[in-house]
Amino acid sequence: MNYCFGIDIGGTTVKMGLFQFDGKLVDKWEIKTRTENKGEAILPDVTKAINKKMSEKGLTKDNILGIGLGIPAPVTEAGIVPDTANLGWGYKEVKREMEELTGMHVEAGNDANVAALGEMWLGGGQGHRNMIMVTLGTGVGGGVIINGECVVGKHGAGGEIGHTCVNYEEEEHCGCGGKGCLEQYASATGITRLAKRRLAEDSEPSILREENALSAKAVFDAVKKGDRVAIEIATKFGKILGYALANIAAVCDPAVIVIGGGVSKAGPILFEYIEKSFKEKAFFANRDTKFALAELGNDAGICGAAKLILK
Amino acid sequence: MNYCFGIDIGGTTVKMGLFQFDGKLVDKWEIKTRTENKGEAILPDVTKAINKKMSEKGLTKDNILGIGLGIPAPVTEAGIVPDTANLGWGYKEVKREMEELTGMHVEAGNDANVAALGEMWLGGGQGHRNMIMVTLGTGVGGGVIINGECVVGKHGAGGEIGHTCVNYEEEEHCGCGGKGCLEQYASATGITRLAKRRLAEDSEPSILREENALSAKAVFDAVKKGDRVAIEIATKFGKILGYALANIAAVCDPAVIVIGGGVSKAGPILFEYIEKSFKEKAFFANRDTKFALAELGNDAGICGAAKLILK
Numbered sequence: 001m002n003y004c005f006g007i008d009i010g011g012t013t014v015k016m017g018l019f020q021f022d023g024k025l026v027d028k029w030e031i032k033t034r035t036e037n038k039g040e041a042i043l044p045d046v047t048k049a050i051n052k053k054m055s056e057k058g059l060t061k062d063n064i065l066g067i068g069l070g071i072p073a074p075v076t077e078a079g080i081v082p083d084t085a086n087l088g089w090g091y092k093e094v095k096r097e098m099e100e101l102t103g104m105h106v107e108a109g110n111d112a113n114v115a116a117l118g119e120m121w122l123g124g125g126q127g128h129r130n131m132i133m134v135t136l137g138t139g140v141g142g143g144v145i146i147n148g149e150c151v152v153g154k155h156g157a158g159g160e161i162g163h164t165c166v167n168y169e170e171e172e173h174c175g176c177g178g179k180g181c182l183e184q185y186a187s188a189t190g191i192t193r194l195a196k197r198r199l200a201e202d203s204e205p206s207i208l209r210e211e212n213a214l215s216a217k218a219v220f221d222a223v224k225k226g227d228r229v230a231i232e233i234a235t236k237f238g239k240i241l242g243y244a245l246a247n248i249a250a251v252c253d254p255a256v257i258v259i260g261g262g263v264s265k266a267g268p269i270l271f272e273y274i275e276k277s278f279k280e281k282a283f284f285a286n287r288d289t290k291f292a293l294a295e296l297g298n299d300a301g302i303c304g305a306a307k308l309i310l311k
Numbered sequence: 312m313n314y315c316f317g318i319d320i321g322g323t324t325v326k327m328g329l330f331q332f333d334g335k336l337v338d339k340w341e342i343k344t345r346t347e348n349k350g351e352a353i354l355p356d357v358t359k360a361i362n363k364k365m366s367e368k369g370l371t372k373d374n375i376l377g378i379g380l381g382i383p384a385p386v387t388e389a390g391i392v393p394d395t396a397n398l399g400w401g402y403k404e405v406k407r408e409m410e411e412l413t414g415m416h417v418e419a420g421n422d423a424n425v426a427a428l429g430e431m432w433l434g435g436g437q438g439h440r441n442m443i444m445v446t447l448g449t450g451v452g453g454g455v456i457i458n459g460e461c462v463v464g465k466h467g468a469g470g471e472i473g474h475t476c477v478n479y480e481e482e483e484h485c486g487c488g489g490k491g492c493l494e495q496y497a498s499a500t501g502i503t504r505l506a507k508r509r510l511a512e513d514s515e516p517s518i519l520r521e522e523n524a525l526s527a528k529a530v531f532d533a534v535k536k537g538d539r540v541a542i543e544i545a546t547k548f549g550k551i552l553g554y555a556l557a558n559i560a561a562v563c564d565p566a567v568i569v570i571g572g573g574v575s576k577a578g579p580i581l582f583e584y585i586e587k588s589f590k591e592k593a594f595f596a597n598r599d600t601k602f603a604l605a606e607l608g609n610d611a612g613i614c615g616a617a618k619l620i621l622k
Contacts, residue, residue, distance in 0.1 A: 074596055077458070130465045144562060146462050146469070147388070153457070153564020154441045157596035164558040165592055177595060247475040251455060251559055253464020281476055284488060285385055285393075285468035 003063055004309040005050055008070040008111060008301030009033065011086035014046055017302035018053060021065060021310060023122060027053065028302060039088030047101040066105035068305035069094065070114035074156035079108040082155065107308035111301055113150040113159050115260070116143025118304030123295035124258040132245065132254045133294070134161055136216075136263035139175065140183040140190070144252055148311075151252075162187070166244050186241040188262050191216035195233050204229055220266035238273025245274070246281040249289055260294025268293070314374055315620040316361055319381040319422060319612030320344060322397035325357055328613035329364060332376060332621060334433060338364065339613060350399030358412040377416035379616035380405065381425035385467035390419040393466065418619035422612055424461040424470050426571070427454025429615030434606035435569040443556065443565045444605070445472055447527075447574035450486065451494040451501070455563055459622075462563075473498070477555050497552040499573050502527035506544050515540055531577035549584025556585070557592035560600055571605030578604070 002021040007014060010033060017028040031049050034041040050067065054060070071094060073084035079095025098106040109117070116125075116133035125131040129148045135141035142161025144151040151158035162183035163176050170180035184190050192214050199208060206229035211218045219237075222230030245257055257278075259270060275291045282289065296303055313332040318325060321344060329338040342360050345352040361378065365371070382405065384395035390406025409417040420428070427436075427444035436442040440459045446452035453472025455462040462469035473494035474487050481491035495501050503525050510519060517540035522529045533541030556568055568589075570581060586602045593600065607614055 128465075142562070146457055146464070147460070149458070151457050151563060154439075154566035154600075155564055155596045157594065158457075158562065158564040160561045160564075160594050160596070163594040164561045165554065168554070168592075178592070243476065243479070247558065248562055250471045250475045251453070251469065251562065252462060253466055253469040253471075255465035281479075281489070283468065283471050283474040285466045285471070289465075 001063065002065050003059060004065045004306050005067045006302035006304070006306030006309075007046060007067060008114070008305055009042065009046070009087065010072060010111070011035065014042070014049075015298065015302050016046070016049060016053075017299070017306060018057070019306040019310070023306070023310065025299070025303070027057075028299070029053075033087070035086070035088040037088070038090070042087060042089075043094070043098055043101055047098070050102060061104055064104050066107060066309035067098065067102060068114070068308035069098065069106065069108040070111040070301045070305045071108055072111045075108050075110045075152070076156040077152050079106065080156075081108075105309070109150060109152070109305070109308055110143075110156060110159070112141035113143040113152065114304035114308065115141070115300035116145055116159070116258070116304065117150055117307045118296055118300040118302070119258050119260065119294050120145055120148075121307045122303050123300060124260070124292035125256050128255040130252070130254045131256050131258060132161070132248060132252060133258040133260060134241070134245070135261035135294075136187055136259065137261035138187060138189060140187045141261070144248075144254075146252060161244070161248060164244055164248070166240050182241065182244050186237060186244075188216040191219055191233070191237055191263065194236055195219050195230075198229060198233050198236070206230060216263050217266070220269060224269060234273045238270075239277045242274045242277025243281045246278050246283070246286070249278070249286040250283040253286060254289055256290040256292055258292050258294050260300065264293050312374065313376050314370060315376045315617050316378040317613040317615070317617030317620075318357060318378060319425070319616055320353065320357070320398065321383060321422070322346065325353070325360075326609065326613050327357070327360060327364075328610070328617060329368070330617040330621070334617070334621065336610070336614070338368075339610070344398070346397070346399040348399070349401070353398060353400075354405070354409055354412055358409070361413060372415055375415050377418065377620035378409065378413060379425070379619035380409065380417065380419040381422040381612045381616045382419055383422045386419050386421045386463070387467040388463050390417065391467075392419075416620070420461060420463070420616070420619055421454075421467060421470070423452035424454040424463065425615035425619065426452070426611035427456055427470070427569070427615065428461055428618045429607055429611040429613070430569050430571065430605050431456055431459075432618045433614050434611060435571070435603035436567050439566040441563070441565045442567050442569060443472070443559060443563060444569040444571060445552075445556070446572035446605075447498055447570065448572035449498060449500060451498045452572070455559075455565075457563065472555070472559060475555055475559070477551050493552065493555050497548060497555075499527040502530055502544070502548055502574065505547055506530050506541075509540060509544050509547070517541060527574050528577070531580060534580060545584045549581075550588045553585045553588025554592045557589050557594070557597070560589070560597040561594040564597060565600055567601040567603055569603050569605050571611065575604050
């Protein structure tokens with residue numbers, strides 16, 4: 001039996017998975033991400049964990065098809081990270097270094113792109129080869145898959161949907177340095193920001209006014225209870241995200257758009273807002289694009305990383 | 312010696328090229344596009360022209376690697392046209408029909424995508440594998456190439472850059488039925504429209520007021536003469552197009568953006584307007600994206616069609 005490793009390197013933990021060649025997840029576990037000293041321990045730690053798991057399972061290098069890595073930074077086609085904020089690395093030839101450390105075949109990709117690949121393989125995008133995934137978490141992550149492959153691009157920065165500009169009048173800065181990025185309105189923090197702005201506009205009664213800690217979850221919980229102000233906020237969010245996705249669909253022509261991240265826990269009610277606005281503005285050829293929720297949760301990264309090897 | 316045909320089917324003429332396997336264009340010519348009777352004669356006419364050329368050159372089917380077709384309509388990966396406005400066809404299995412007619416291998420793609428492929432192979436995008444091409448003609452056509460291949464998408468409608476929405480306040484309709492499409496501002500007709508709107512705003516002197524037939528060419532000619540009103544119009548055009556391209560670059564991460572079509576005859580002065588605005592709004596990873604003018608003119612289509620075979 002042949003196996004591969006799917007590994008999702010995050011800023012605080014590294015998620016690790018051992019997969020059979022047919023995609024079955026055999027084992028998964030986590031180790032800590034040690035970012036100190038410019039993150040020099042990260043790849044050696046991952047290598048140790050892999051070797052330990054192999055001896056535990058009685059596997060040799062001959063049984064391993066390779067190791068796939070998802071990394072929270074741009075990653076070029078050659079497996080090079082030009083720079084990274086979260087891990088302490090600067091320029092790093094991840095694929096080459098990891099192949100030298102392990103003596104096994106390695107592929108590396110950006111974590112959001114890799115998660116999209118995972119969702120296409122085993123999750124919300126199953127059965128499709130053209131997909132956009134948008135991850136609504138603290139930020140807005142994106143992954144675009146064309147004909148079964150991630151859009152990596154020249155700098156390894158393909159799929160940065162969260163940093164398309166949706167409001168040229170915005171005066172506050174996004175984390176990326178720009179202004180008016182999709183992330184400023186459609187992430188969990190962005191939705192909270194929309195809610196605060198709306199609540200400050202007037203004094204219309206809303207259960208959101210009783211919330212101690214306003215959040216995207218509180219907004220969608222209130223929507224489900226029919227709260228009018230919350231519905232206004234969700235409508236604005238849906239319009240901004242739906243219109244942005246319509247523009248991306250005109251360029252990428254996906255079969256399906258998968259929505260993931262913490263915000264997606266609100267469930268199918270999201271589509272009432274996002275999909276409706278999408279259809280209003282979509283190019284005619286894209287109007288039947290499907291919407292789906294992500295299904296793999298935190299496992300999307302390890303699954304997609306494995307798929308880098310099993311493609 | 313092996314050869315292939317690169318064929319660009321337009322609404323009024325079919326451009327045809329015979330290429331050596333190494334990309335050298337050996338011969339090119341045109342035939343009329345007969346769109347009457349639902350365009351039933353088009354593929355048989357092309358077949359006849361191919362057969363005539365082969366006997367003229369003493370070529371047999373064994374010398375021909377295949378026939379590439381560019382078509383002014385969406386074309387799926389399977390070589391199917393779901394529907395077309397210009398040629399009279401409805402649903403048409405172009406690849407299969409053409410293979411039956413000729414007994415040779417056929418590939419088909421959308422004409423704008425195919426032109427982009429041509430520019431990457433032999434024109435303004437040479438040496439790159441990630442490219443956006445935008446063709447500023449009567450409309451705004453687009454082609455996106457990722458890792459050397461056209462973005463075709465689910466419906467064969469990938470790369471429809473001209474129909475991304477750039478102005479949600481627009482009240483006039485685009486030809487596609489939408490409102491606020493890039494095409495309404497950045498095509499030759501779009502630039503003329505911007506110029507008319509600007510001239511109607513006040514009575515500031517401008518050499519454009521003396522033009523009998525206002526056109527994109529007249530606007531850029533006036534820009535070159537330092538006309539202030541024309542510079543304002545060019546600035547607005549550059550902002551709309553540059554900002555739209557910045558958003559597409561965030562998703563596709565191209566190495567180069569190639570500008571083609573009639574408007575591109577204005578030359579490098581275009582970049583002063585488009586590239587400047589692009590850099591203002593581009594995601595940081597995309598700020599060094601190169602800009603280039605298309606180089607192949609009307610031959611981009613036949614070259615790209617040949618490249619569908621020679622890839």
